[in-house]
Amino acid sequence: MIETARERVRQSVQRDLRFEPSMDRMSRRLRPWRDAWLAAEISGIALLDYLNIGALLSLINALRLRMRPAGPLGAGDWRVPWSP
Numbered sequence: 337m338i339e340t341a342r343e344r345v346r347q348s349v350q351r352d353l354r355f356e357p358s359m360d361r362m363s364r365r366l367r368p369w370r371d372a373w374l375a376a377e378i379s380g381i382a383l384l385d386y387l388n389i390g391a392l393l394s395l396i397n398a399l400r401l402r403m404r405p406a407g408p409l410g411a412g413d414w415r416v417p418w419s420p
Contacts, residue, residue, distance in 0.1 A: 369377070
């Protein structure tokens with residue numbers, strides 16, 4: 337039984353090693369930049385997201401759009417029944 341488990345693990349490792357070059361090529365096509373730049377890319381995307389949300393909220397405020405929450409969460413029905 338232990339031998340069959342070891343054989344399965346060995347086959348799994350061989351299968352992973354066979355697909356590694358093709359996965360690496362696909363990864364480089366999707367994101368051709370260096371891995372060291374990954375933190376900067378994520379930070380830039382987060383900053384753009386933050387700025388876009390801020391701009392959207394400013395636009396809503398400038399247009400004086402009244403947004404009212406709706407549904408069970410907006411009505412406050414999300415509270416636990418036994419809470420004060």
